[in-house]
Amino acid sequence: MISYHNGAAIQASAVRMGNLFIARASILEEDGEATSLGDLGVFANKKGACRFAVRCAAAFIDGDVMPLPPCRIATA
Numbered sequence: 001m002i003s004y005h006n007g008a009a010i011q012a013s014a015v016r017m018g019n020l021f022i023a024r025a026s027i028l029e030e031d032g033e034a035t036s037l038g039d040l041g042v043f044a045n046k047k048g049a050c051r052f053a054v055r056c057a058a059a060f061i062d063g064d065v066m067p068l069p070p071c072r073i074a075t076a
Contacts, residue, residue: 003054010057014049017042023049023069025057035060041069 003010009028014021023040040056043049052069059066 001050001054003057005054005058005061008057008061010054010061012050012053012057014043014046014053016046020044020073021046021049023053023056025053025060027057027061040066042071042073043069 001012003012007030011026011028013024013026015024016022021043023043025037025040027035027037029035037053037056037060040053041049043052052067056066
């Protein structure tokens, strides 16, 4: 899914890992610079993961504090 915010293109995606979806976002700015925000959070569905990725990318573009994911999974 590609969205636009303040002249930058945001490509949000959700990668499936078992029964979960990991939110990810990449940003392409007007000057051609690309930024990947990496893994942003874990979600139960793809739609929620993509929406969260867009929110994080918009906050990053605006220079705001990025939102925290609703839950975190501890790795052993």
